Amino acid sequence: MNDDHIVSSFDEDMTRLETMFLEMGEIVTEQLKSATRALRKEDRVLAKQVVKGDKQLNKMEAELNDLAIKILALRQPFAGDLRKVVTTLKSAGHLERIGDLTRNMAQRTNTITKASADTGPIETLIRMSDIVQDMIITIMRAYKNRDTDLAMKVRARDESVDTSHNALFREMLTYMMEDLRNISGCMHVMFMAKNIERMGDNVADIAKEIIYMNTGDWPEDKRIKSDKTSRMIMDPDAL
Amino acid sequence: MTNDTAAQSEALAPIMTARGVDVFYGKKQAIKKVSLDIPENQITALIGPSGCGKSTFLRCFNRMNDTIESCRVTGDIQFAGQDIYDQKVDVVALRSRIGMVFQKANPFPKSIFDNVAYGPRIHSLSESKEHLEDIVITSLRRAGLYDEVSDRLNEPGTSLSGGQQQRLCIARAIAVDPQIILMDEPCSALDPIATAIIENLMDSMKEKYTIVIVTHSMQQAARVSQQTAFFHLGELVESGDTETIFTNPAQERTQNYISGRIG
Numbered sequence: 001m002n003d004d005h006i007v008s009s010f011d012e013d014m015t016r017l018e019t020m021f022l023e024m025g026e027i028v029t030e031q032l033k034s035a036t037r038a039l040r041k042e043d044r045v046l047a048k049q050v051v052k053g054d055k056q057l058n059k060m061e062a063e064l065n066d067l068a069i070k071i072l073a074l075r076q077p078f079a080g081d082l083r084k085v086v087t088t089l090k091s092a093g094h095l096e097r098i099g100d101l102t103r104n105m106a107q108r109t110n111t112i113t114k115a116s117a118d119t120g121p122i123e124t125l126i127r128m129s130d131i132v133q134d135m136i137i138t139i140m141r142a143y144k145n146r147d148t149d150l151a152m153k154v155r156a157r158d159e160s161v162d163t164s165h166n167a168l169f170r171e172m173l174t175y176m177m178e179d180l181r182n183i184s185g186c187m188h189v190m191f192m193a194k195n196i197e198r199m200g201d202n203v204a205d206i207a208k209e210i211i212y213m214n215t216g217d218w219p220e221d222k223r224i225k226s227d228k229t230s231r232m233i234m235d236p237d238a239l
Numbered sequence: 240m241t242n243d244t245a246a247q248s249e250a251l252a253p254i255m256t257a258r259g260v261d262v263f264y265g266k267k268q269a270i271k272k273v274s275l276d277i278p279e280n281q282i283t284a285l286i287g288p289s290g291c292g293k294s295t296f297l298r299c300f301n302r303m304n305d306t307i308e309s310c311r312v313t314g315d316i317q318f319a320g321q322d323i324y325d326q327k328v329d330v331v332a333l334r335s336r337i338g339m340v341f342q343k344a345n346p347f348p349k350s351i352f353d354n355v356a357y358g359p360r361i362h363s364l365s366e367s368k369e370h371l372e373d374i375v376i377t378s379l380r381r382a383g384l385y386d387e388v389s390d391r392l393n394e395p396g397t398s399l400s401g402g403q404q405q406r407l408c409i410a411r412a413i414a415v416d417p418q419i420i421l422m423d424e425p426c427s428a429l430d431p432i433a434t435a436i437i438e439n440l441m442d443s444m445k446e447k448y449t450i451v452i453v454t455h456s457m458q459q460a461a462r463v464s465q466q467t468a469f470f471h472l473g474e475l476v477e478s479g480d481t482e483t484i485f486t487n488p489a490q491e492r493t494q495n496y497i498s499g500r501i502g
Contacts, residue, residue: 005499076458078485078497216487 013071014081018144020064021088024095025140027057029133031099032199035106036129039122039192042113050106057099064092083216087209091143094202094209098136101195101202108188117185120175124168125189128196131161135203139210148214155207155223161200162226168193173234197227254279254418254449255300260314262295262304269295272314273475275468277419282441282450284460284481287470288496293453296470297421300451301337302330319418335362338412342424344404346396346411351388354396354407355379358415374414381447382410383440402433406440413448420444422452426459438463457497461485469493 005011031053038046068089071077077085112119135154142150172186172193204223211219253276262270270292277283277300285293295304302323304310316323323333335358346354355375358364365371375392379385384406388399396407405425412420422441426434441450441463454460460467461481468478469492477490488494495501 006501007499010499078457078461079488079494081498082486 010075013067013075014084017064017067017071017085017088020060020067021092022140022144024057024060024064024092025136027060028095028098028102029136031057031102032129032133035102035109036126038106039109040126044110044113047106047109047113051103054099054103057096061092061096065089083213087213091206091209094206098199098202101199105192105195108192112185112188118182119185119189120182121171122189124164124171125193125196128161128164128168128193131157131164132196132199132203135200139203139206142207143210146214148211151207151210155204155219158200158204159224159226161197165193165197166226166228169229169232177234177236252279253277254319256317257299258315260296260299260312260316262292262299263311265309269473271473275475275478277449277451278466279449280445281465282445282452282463283466283468284464285451285453285468285470286457286460291470292473293470294423297423297451297453300419300421301334301339303339305330335415336417337419337421338415338417339421339423340405340408340412340425342427344401344408346404346407349396350393351396351407352392355410355414358411362415364415378410378414381413381444382406383436384410402429402436405429405437409440417448419449419451422450424453424455427455469496471496
C-alpha cells in the first residue's frame with residue numbers, strides 16, 4: 001500500500017491519531033508500574049499520584065475520540081484507513097479502562113497502607129501486574145509496527161494472567177480462613193487482582209482490534225479464558 | 240433444495256454477464272478483457288478514476304457505444320441468455336429493455352407528460368389514451384416525482400429543477416418497462432438533497448429493476464450499491480460485495496484508490 005494520501009492533511013490527521021494512541025499506551029504502562037510499586041513499597045504518596053494521573057489519560061482519550069470522529073466525518077475514510085480509525089478509537093477506550101482499573105488499584109493501596117491492614121503475600125499480584133505491563137508494551141509495539149503475529153501472541157498470553165489470578169484467589173481464601181483479621185486487606189488484594197485480570201482482558205481485546213485492523217478479518221478462534229475463580233469454593237474443613 | 244433457497248439463488252442469478260469484453264476507440268484500447276456479472280434486482284456501482292473506462296463499459300450494456308463510429312466492442316455480453324451484440328438484435332428494442340440515465344438531465348423540449356409518454360408512444364406500448372395516462376402517472380410515481388408535478392403535467396419538462404429533471408428522465412426510462420437501468424453519474428450535477436432523493440429512489444427501484452451506476456463519488460457507491468466493481472486503466476481490478484470492497488478490499492490498487500492514495 002502507498003503510505004501517502006493525495007491530500008497530505010489526511011496523513012497528518014492519521015499520524016496524529018496514531019501518536020496520541022501510542023502516548024496513551026506509554027502513560028498507562030507508567031501508571032500501572034507506579035501503582036504496583038506503590039503497593040509493594042506501601043507508598044501512599046505515589047499511590048495518590050497515580051490516582052491523580054488518571055485524569056490526564058481521560059483527557060487524552062477524549063481528545064483522541066474527538067480526532068477520530070473528525071476524521072470519520074471530514075475524511076470519510078475507507079478500507080485500511082477506516083479500519084485503523086475505528087480500531088484505534090475502540091482500543092483507546094480499552095486503554096482508558098485499564099487506566100481506571102489502575103486508579104482503583106492505587107486507591108485500594110492507599111486505603112490498606114493507611115490502615116496498616118495485613119494483606120498476606122502479594123507476590124502473585126505483582127507477577128500478574130508485571131505480565132500485564134509487558135503485554136501493554138508489546139501490544140503497543142504490535143500496533144505501531146502493524147505486527148499481526150505479535151498481536152496474536154499477546155492475545156494468547158492473557159491466559160497466564162488468568163492462571164495467576166486463580167492461584168491468588170486460592171491463596172487469599174486460605175489466608176482469610178486462617179485469621180479473620182486478614183479479611184479486610186485480603187479483600188482489597190482480591191479486588192486488585194480482579195482489576196489486573198480485567199486489564200489483561202482489555203489488552204487481549206486491543207490485540208483482537210489490531211488483528212482486524214491489519215487483516216480486515218476478526219480472529220476466528222476463541223481466546224482461551226482460564227479464569228476459574230467464579231467456580232472456586234474453599235472447604236474450611238479441608239484446611 | 241427448499242423453496243426458500245431456490246428463490247434465493249434465483250434472486251442472485253445474474254441478469255447480465257460480460258465475458259472478456261474489449262473496447263477500442265480506433266487503435267486505443269479503452270477496456271481490456273473485462274468479465275463481470277450483473278446480479279438481478281441489485282445495484283451495481285462501477286467506480287474508478289477518470290479515464291478508467293467505467294462509462295465506456297457501462298455503455299456496452301445497451302450498445303450505446305454503437306453511436307461512436309471509431310468504437311469497436313469485442314467479447315461476449317449476454318442479457319437474459321442472449322448475446323446483445325448478435326447481428327439479429329434490434330438495438331432500439333434492446334435499449335427499451337435496458338434504459339439509460341445520463342449525467343446531465345436531458346428532458347425533451349416537450350411537456351412533462353409528453354417526456355414520459357414519448358417512449359410508450361414510439362414503442363406502441365399503450366392501447367388507449369387512458370392506458371397511456373396510466374403508464375405516465377405510474378412511471379412518474381415510481382420515479383418519486385408525481386406528487387410534485389401532478390398539477391402541471393402540461394408544463395415543459397425544462398421548467399423543473401435539476402433534481403426533478405433527473406427524476407423525469409428516470410420516469411422516461413421506466414415508462415417503457417425496462418429490466419435494467421444504466422445510470423452514468425446521475426447525481427454529479429445535483430445538490431446533496433436532490434442526490435439523497437435520487438439515492439432513496441434507487442433503493443426502492445431495485446425491487447423491480449436492476450441498476451448499474453457509474454459514479455465518481457465513492458461515498459455514493461458505498462451508500463447505494465450492493466456490488467461494486469473497481470476499474471483502473473481499462474481493467475477490472477476487483478469486484479465484490481460493496482461492504483467488502485470498502486472495508487477490506489483484496490487488491491492493493493483498490494485499497495489505494497478508495498483511500499485516496501491514487502487518482
